Ligand code: SF4
């Protein structure tokens with residue numbers, strides 16, 4: 124694939140802070156959110172712009188004035204950026220109870236950045252008629268708070284926002300399916316860049332970028348990094364540096380699928396079902412490809428097996444943000460379950476530099492070699 | 500530094516506590532023998548009163564971890580869970596209990612006869628992530644246990660609205676239905692009211708006991724925190740009320756006669772976060788500076804009121820507020836609580852245990868620290884440690900920081 128088609132996404136990410144600041148200065152309200160369980164459609168339907176908080180890579184010195192070192196790089200880095208003034212453009216912040224770190228962090232942002240508008244969404248863990256009713260009440264409260272803060276909300280506006288996000292996710296998911304079928308035009312890092320742009324670009328603009336990309340997709344497969352690359356699935360929370368994917372692929376693997384927060388988990392399923400727009404939103408949220416903080420390793424294991432089969436991956440790389448409790452806690456049960464089905468796994472933890480040291484590369488090479496032998 | 504020796508000024512009722520603890524665990528194992536259904540559940544929620552009212556035996560795997568720490572079994576348990584692939588960066592309660600159920604539990608030599616196998620598991624959706632993952636791992640270990648998938652809104656206390664309460668109530672009722680179905684035990688309304696009345700009485704006694712900590716010299720210190728055992732495991736029973744009544748009487752007697760933990764009390768301290776269960780004597784370290792730990796995070800954790808005439812709602816509220824009050828779900832509420840405690844107990848300095856094993860309680864400490872300084876001019880120190888894993892605790896570093904802090908407080912006091 125020519126880098127040109129990914130270039131607009133890279134640019135969109137590179138210039139996003141500047142553009143979002145300009146939007147904020149022009150009077151638009153921007154709502155930051157941490158977790159993909161956040162109902163972005165509701166934020167959008169109220170006339171506000173949802174933007175995902177990201178951490179990137181680098182220093183965490185200022186963050187240590189507020190948090191201990193033993194929380195995930197994502198949360199430390201995001202706070203560091205905020206303390207550097209790089210999130211001055213947000214007017215409010217939302218979190219669903221993803222994990223303890225995210226929950227505490229919203230409180231800390233509120234305190235440290237003197238944010239006026241912070242909202243928590245206690246999402247149910249069960250999927251029963253009662254939990255759907257309860258979730259509806261939770262979302263109604265969100266709508267009320269957002270309306271008081273921002274703009275007008277209507278069911279038809281929500282319907283429009285659901286359709287918009289559905290179109291976005293459909294294109295994203297098509298790119299994923301092409302990768303499952305070995306027909307992808309992109310390296311894993313390029314695909315990640317395409318996905319990441321969606322977090323920081325207003326959805327209408329992002330859809331244009333995606334549609335443009337779809338039109339220009341050439342009908343050929345991408346160049347391979349390696350002669351006999353071993354297909355693998357990468358599982359974790361957020362990967363904050365797409366180049367990490369290149370490093371993995373240059374060690375002898377080909378990433379054909381993922382179970383990432385900034386990957387499949389935010390796009391699948393692409394839509395929900397229901398009579399009213401709110402029902403549709405609730406249905407999608409409660410049936411999402413789950414995050415470990417909201418599900419059991421056994422449940423995730425079943426779903427991962429399905430993706431492994433679809434994508435013909437031979438093994439799993441757990442690429443974990445250091446100190447990420449939900450993911451670390453699932454690994455033993457998940458690894459055992461996958462191993463029993465013939466899928467070996469390797470665990471790699473990354474700190475806020477997101478640098479892959481030589482030792483890690485050696486471990487990866489060994490892993491790919493082993494997988495390659497298994498295949499023969 | 501050796502482990503600190505136990506203070507010789509302990510409460511007499513502390514001895515009684517050992518009896519209560521032993522009896523409780525014997526009651527758990529006896530239940531199994533007698534065929535009374537045993538259910539494992541997370542601590543600090545309203546299900547405990549339901550269990551007692553339905554004549555079921557609640558067991559608290561999290562509470563078992565301090566027992567393992569006291570008996571020196573933690574390293575073995577950690578070894579088992581680490582072998583299984585559980586990272587050393589995970590909460591020590593999680594690593595300890597998963598190690599225990601997959602290792603030592605099969606050993607007849609466990610303290611108090613060990614934990615009885617669960618017939619029922621109350622597996623939480625809500626609380627912190629480690630506690631959810633603990634139960635998911637326990638589900639795997641005991642595949643024959645009947646699992647109740649509980650759900651509870653994780654909402655800051657100050658943001659609780661009627662729909663959160665309604666859902667928590669609905670979950671309580673679902674739990675009662677589930678328990679009736681799997682055990683055949685029925686819930687008697689009157690019995691539930693009595694249980695909730697006992698629970699309320701325990702909370703009231705708890706508050707009363709805590710008020711005696713306002714006295715100078717303070718009649719008991721954080722080294723007695725073991726008394727909260729009855730709040731964790733026996734809330735809603737006469738045993739808890741009887742025990743707390745005795746504690747109250749003893750503490751009142753000491754307070755009235757001016758008998759303090761140490762003779763020359765100079766500095767009153769507050770401890771934030773969970774104690775180091777493997778080194779409870781650490782609380783006595785400050786004695787050589789005339790310091791005593793007068794209050795801690797958990798002092799206010801059971802400051803709840805329950806209405807026996809509306810038992811289910813009361814229990815739902817208990818479930819909704821208990822964990823947020825002591826964690827990062829409600830940092831502003833916790834800040835309020837710590838500041839209030841510092842005023843109420845005339846605290847001179849605060850020790851923040853930056854606990855590698857507990858992110859939920861550790862997050863927000865820096866915010867509280869700043870506010871203490873800003874609003875009350877109370878200095879504080881951070882101690883890096885871990886409530887379960889002594890490999891994350893450096894005695895030398897502790898001493899350096901604690902000594903410097905205590906000297907600074909003494910100077911401040913002299914110059915004020
Ligand atoms: S899920 Fe993991 S990576 Fe995401 S915020 Fe929580 S600890 Fe950090």
Ligand code: SF4
Nearest residue numbers: 590592627629630857
């Ligand atoms: S509250 Fe803290 S100590 Fe308790 S289980 Fe959760 S993380 Fe562990």
